[in-house]
Every structure is written in C-alpha cells, then in structure tokens.
Amino acid sequence: xxxxxxxxxxxxxxxxxxxxxxxxxxxxxxxxxxxxxxxxxxxxxxxxxxxxxxxxxxxxxxxxxxxxxxxxxxxxxxxxxxxxxxxxxxxxxxxxxxxxxxxxxxxxxxxxxxxxxxxxxxxxxxxxxxxxxxxxxxxxxxxxxxxxxxxxxxxxxxxxxxxxxxxxxxxxxxxxxxxxxxxxxxxxxxxxxxxxxxxxxxxxxxxxxxxxxxxxxxxxxxxxxxxxxxxxxxxxxxxxxxxxxxxxxxxxxxxxxxxxxxxxxxxxxxxxxxxxxxxxxxxxxxxxxxxxxxxxxxxxxxxxxxxxxxxxxxxx
Amino acid sequence: xxxxxxxxxxxxxxxxxxxxxxxxxxxxxxxxxxxxxxxxxxxxxxxxxxxxxxxxxxxxxxxxxxxxxxxxxxxxxxxxxxxxxxxxxxxxxxxxxxxxxxxxxxxxxxxxxxxxxxxxxxxxxxxxxxxxxxxxxxxxxxxxxxxxxxxxxxxxxxxxxxxxxxxxxxxxxxxxxxxxxxxxxxxxxxxxxxxxxxxxxxxxxxxxxxxxxxxxxxx
Numbered sequence: 001x002x003x004x005x006x007x008x009x010x011x012x013x014x015x016x017x018x019x020x021x022x023x024x025x026x027x028x029x030x031x032x033x034x035x036x037x038x039x040x041x042x043x044x045x046x047x048x049x050x051x052x053x054x055x056x057x058x059x060x061x062x063x064x065x066x067x068x069x070x071x072x073x074x075x076x077x078x079x080x081x082x083x084x085x086x087x088x089x090x091x092x093x094x095x096x097x098x099x100x101x102x103x104x105x106x107x108x109x110x111x112x113x114x115x116x117x118x119x120x121x122x123x124x125x126x127x128x129x130x131x132x133x134x135x136x137x138x139x140x141x142x143x144x145x146x147x148x149x150x151x152x153x154x155x156x157x158x159x160x161x162x163x164x165x166x167x168x169x170x171x172x173x174x175x176x177x178x179x180x181x182x183x184x185x186x187x188x189x190x191x192x193x194x195x196x197x198x199x200x201x202x203x204x205x206x207x208x209x210x211x212x213x214x215x216x217x218x219x220x221x222x223x224x225x226x227x228x229x230x231x232x233x234x235x236x237x238x239x240x241x242x243x244x245x246x247x248x249x250x251x252x253x254x255x256x257x258x259x260x261x262x263x264x265x266x267x268x269x270x271x272x273x274x275x276x277x278x279x280x281x282x283x284x285x286x287x288x289x290x291x292x293x294x295x296x297x298x299x300x301x302x303x304x305x306x307x308x309x310x311x312x313x314x315x316x
Numbered sequence: 317x318x319x320x321x322x323x324x325x326x327x328x329x330x331x332x333x334x335x336x337x338x339x340x341x342x343x344x345x346x347x348x349x350x351x352x353x354x355x356x357x358x359x360x361x362x363x364x365x366x367x368x369x370x371x372x373x374x375x376x377x378x379x380x381x382x383x384x385x386x387x388x389x390x391x392x393x394x395x396x397x398x399x400x401x402x403x404x405x406x407x408x409x410x411x412x413x414x415x416x417x418x419x420x421x422x423x424x425x426x427x428x429x430x431x432x433x434x435x436x437x438x439x440x441x442x443x444x445x446x447x448x449x450x451x452x453x454x455x456x457x458x459x460x461x462x463x464x465x466x467x468x469x470x471x472x473x474x475x476x477x478x479x480x481x482x483x484x485x486x487x488x489x490x491x492x493x494x495x496x497x498x499x500x501x502x503x504x505x506x507x508x509x510x511x512x513x514x515x516x517x518x519x520x521x522x523x524x525x526x527x528x529x530x531x532x533x534x535x
Contacts, residue, residue, distance in 0.1 A: 081490075082339075085490045085491065086339075088489070088491060089339070089479070095482065095485070098485060098489060099487065102487055105489070105490070
C-alpha cells in the first residue's frame with residue numbers, strides 16, 4: 001500500500017488504520033458530547049470513559065510511532081505499574097508482604113527491559129519461573145506463616161495479570177521483521193488493541209440492543225449471551241477486514257480474532273470476580289471518568305499473550 | 317532563596333513523585349488558595365504525611381508554612397534537626413507541656429509562630445495511628461487556636477497513606493491515596509474544648525465522605 005503521508009516511519013497500512021481510528025474517535029466524541037447535552041445516563045458515562053481511554057491509547061501509539069519506540073516500552077511499562085498499584089490498593093495483604101510487593105514492582109523494569117532487548121528465552125520465563133520461585137521464598141523469609149498461602153497465591157497472580165500478559169505488547173514491537181510484511185510489530189500491536197477494545201465495545205453494544213439471557217449473573221450482571229456472541233462475531237468480521245495489519249492467512253486471522261474475543265471475555269470476568277471478592281463492586285458513587293486502570297486492561301492482559309503466541313506460532 | 321529551594325523540593329520533586337509514582341490525589345486542594353495564613357489539621361498515619369501535605373501548599377505560602385513535629389524524634393541530634401529544618405521546614409516542639417519556668421512550652425512555640433505570621437500543619441492525634449482509625453484529638457489545638465481566632469483551620473483527611481509507609485516499616489511502596497481537604501473552619505466564640513471537638517468532628521466528616529468513595533470499578 002502507498003503511504004498517505006511520506007516521511008514518517010509508519011507504513012501505508014498503519015496510516016490508514018490510524019486515520020480510521022482518529023475518525024471514529026472524533027465522531028464518537030462529538031456524538032456523545034452532543035447527546036450528553038440533552039440527556040445524561042450511566043451508560044453514556046461508561047461510553048465517554050471508553051472513548052477517553054481510546055484517545056489516550058491512540059495518542060500514546062502515535063507518539064511512540066512518530067518520536068521513538070522507547071516511549072511505547074515505557075508507556076506500556078507504566079500501564080503495568082499503574083495496574084499493579086491499583087491491584088495492591090484494593091486487595092488485602094499482610095504487613096509482612098511488603099518485601100514481596102517491592103520485588104513484584106521491581107519485576108516491571110526487568111521484564112520490560114527484556115522485552116526491549118528482545119531476549120525471548122529469558123523474557124518468557126523470567127516471571128513464571130524465576131519470580132514464582134523468588135516471591136514465595138521472600139514471603140517465607142519474613143517468618144510469618146499465618147495466611148501465607150493467600151499471599152503466595154495473590155502476589156504471583158498480581159504480576160501475571162498486570163505485568164506478564166501486558167509485557168507481550170511491548171515484545172510485539174521487538175519481534176524481528178518478516179519479509180513482505182510492512183506493518184511489522186506496530187501493525188500487530190494495533191491489530192491486537194483494536195480487536196480487543198472493539199470486542200469490549202461490541203459486547204456492550206449488542207448486550208444493550210438484544211441482551212436477554214445473563215451469562216454469569218453472579219459475577220457480571222451486565223453480561224449476556226447475546227452480547228458475548230455478538231461481540232465474538234463482530235470481532236471476527238472486523239479482524240477479517242483488518243488482516244492486512246498481520247502476516248496471517250485468512251483462516252488464521254479468523255481463528256486469532258475468535259480467540260481474542262473469547263479470551264477477552266475470560267479476562268474481563270476473572271478481574272470482575274476478584275473485584276467482587278474484594279468488595280469494590282458497588283458502582284453507586286463512581287466518579288465519572290475515574291474508572292480504574294484494571295477496568296481498562298482486564299481483557300488485554302489475557303488477550304495479549306494468547307495473540308502473541310498465536311502469531312509467533314503461525315508466522316515465525 | 318528559601319522559597320525557591322522549597323519550591324524545587326516540594327513542587328518539582330515531591331509533588332511529581334507523589335502523584336505519578338505513589339498515586340496521591342488531592343480532592344479540594346483549591347481550598348488552600350486565598351488565605352494569608354492558615355492552620356492545617358490532619359489525621360496522621362505515616363512519616364510521609366507532612367511531606368505530602370507540603371507538596372500541595374500554594375508556592376507563595378511554602379516558605380511560611382511549617383509542619384509541627386516532635387522534638388524528641390526529629391531533633392534527636394544536631395544533624396537530624398538540621399535535615400528536618402532544611403528539607404522539611406519543620407518546627408519542633410516537646411511532647412509535654414512545660415511544668416516549670418525556663419522549659420520550652422509547645423503551645424507557646426506554636427503561638428509565637430502564628431503571631432509571626434507563619435502557617436502551621438498540625439496532627440492533633442499526637443502520634444501516628446493505625447490506618448483507617450482516627451485517635452482522639454489532643455486538646456492542644458483548641459488551646460492554641462483560642463488565642464488566634466482570626467486564623468482559619470483547614471481540616472484534612474488522608475485516606476490510604478498508611479499503606480505507603482506504615483508505622484514501624486522502612487519500605488515505602490506506592491498505594492492509591494486520596495487526600496480530602498475540607499472547608500475552612502472559622503472560630504468565633506468557642507472555648508478551647510469546643511474548638512478541638514469541632515475540628516475532630518470535621519475531620520471525621522471527611523473520613524465518612526472518603527468511605528463513600530472507596531476505589532470503584534465498573535462492570
């Protein structure tokens with residue numbers, strides 16, 4: 001494809017997609033803003049918040065692409081940090097777990113440096129092997145065994161959820177280039193974020209339009225079978241037409257989009273269940289525009305590693 | 317010069333550090349603006365409290381605002397008391413009131429500071445308490461403010477800062493913290509006991525307000 005704008009380090013494919021995304025953002029922001037003038041509802045606030053986080057992601061992506069890819073690594077790394085901080089502010093841990101928490105925070109710069117270096121072998125085992133041995137050991141060293149089981153499970157889960165999964169987004173950019181595939185790691189990253197977020201939006205939209213049968217009423221009362229299946233189908237269709245961002249064949253793209261949609265749902269309900277357990281479920285007084293980082297990344301933290309390894313398997 | 321130095325430390329460094337890394341958010345910080353002089357009364361959970369509050373003081377007030385701290389800890393030797401003054405702008409007071417002439421009286425020291433036109437940051441609980449629990453306020457704040465009726469008292473409740481640097485812990489960790497700044501209290505006819513009670517009540521109101529704003533999630 002030809003470039004729309006010459007002289008910037010983005011391939012023609014990515015320029016088109018970014019143009020489309022910016023277009024969608026401008027139109028939807030204007031739409032919600034005008035609609036909000038007449039009538040405001042919790043659903044609209046939710047939509048506005050989603051649009052806001054979309055703007056942030058688009059800006060981050062553009063800055064990274066235009067100025068320096070290092071910004072992307074730092075940006076995604078900070079996203080991990082903010083999510084982990086939020087996680088620890090909500091879950092109840094023991095006073096003696098603070099050393100373990102410190103090491104979990106320290107895992108972030110190490111993991112993202114490994115992604116930046118492109119050291120695949122260590123990147124892929126650093127958290128699930130080394131940290132998973134080290135963190136329980138540090139907890140043991142604190143000498144307090146009461147409730148240690150909860151902490152031994154909670155801390156590794158926290159870095160798996162907030163650091164390990166998301167860091168694959170950074171590694172996508174470090175992947176070596178494939179001949180004849182111009183969009184590269186940036187294209188893959190764009191595809192992943194676009195499909196994951198679109199799946200969220202489409203689940204929401206289909207659920208609002210047709211939602212009748214609740215899928216997991218105890219965990220997420222707003223989720224319905226209709227929304228889930230609608231999101232799944234929409235994601236496959238959107239993914240099919242966006243396949244020029246990936247080096248995958250048509251059949252592979254359909255499979256990958258299907259998995260992103262399914263796993264995105266799984267990530268969403270896993271985080272929902274944790275929130276419910278921690279008693280932060282009531283949305284009554286939620287301040288508009290201040291939804292948590294975890295709300296934004298719950299599906300991404302699961303879709304990212306799945307997408308990464310599917311692409312790694314098919315194309316590398 | 318002193319103002320510029322404190323500006324660099326508190327506004328450029330600590331404010332950025334606390335908002336970006338630790339995750340501190342002020343709710344109602346504009347209530348600090350527009351006073352010639354004030355007394356802040358806050359709950360006390362960690363050593364990070366005074367620094368966090370200083371970082372939210374308007375730049376022009378920085379050099380005139382002094383957190384009040386215990387002399388036996390922050391002045392236990394010359395070096396530490398120098399650091400306390402240089403980097404934290406602390407005023408040090410003894411914990412006990414003077415029993416005989418010649419001793420320094422804590423209320424007298426604070427009173428002199430207020431008469432000098434200085435603003436103070438007070439922790440009326442006296443010492444750092446458990447996170448999420450408010451100890452009974454000491455009556456010192458009432459006795460002090462009884463003689464300084466023109467100065468507004470700004471109540472503050474800090475929620476979550478006890479998890480940043482808990483008492484008896486050396487590791488500072490990030491944790492989402494919200495700091496609620498209440499409307500200024502103006503004193504008219506009240507007695508010392510009444511002033512203490514009013515301040516305590518207003519801080520408790522902020523605490524209740526914070527409880528209705530626990531971290532919220534959607535879906």
